[in-house]
Amino acid sequence: MTTRRTFLTQAGLLSAGVMIAPHLLYAKPIKNVGLQLYSLRDQLPKDVSGVIAKVAAAGYKEVEPYGYSKKAVSGD
Numbered sequence: 729m730t731t732r733r734t735f736l737t738q739a740g741l742l743s744a745g746v747m748i749a750p751h752l753l754y755a756k757p758i759k760n761v762g763l764q765l766y767s768l769r770d771q772l773p774k775d776v777s778g779v780i781a782k783v784a785a786a787g788y789k790e791v792e793p794y795g796y797s798k799k800a801v802s803g804d
Contacts, residue, residue, distance in 0.1 A: 760789075760790055761788070761790070762788055762789070762790030762792055763783055763788045763790075763791050763792070764792045765791055765792065765793050765803055766792075768783070781788070
């Protein structure tokens with residue numbers, strides 16, 4: 729249970745924090761949201777261009793190719 733003393737202490741700390749760094753109150757928009765191709769590891773070898781097209785159609789503009797290589801798909 730919160731006591732009045734604890735509440736006033738926390739409210740004072742919050743107020744001091746806002747006075748020191750007011751820019752922390754505002755949320756910044758997330759600009760770069762991507763998809764890691766590892767999450768599509770089962771679908772990607774079957775149809776690379778189709779899967780990438782579906783990823784783009786879903787609205788992703790960036791992908792991370794970590795763990796994916798052209799050798800793994802083509803078998804070279």
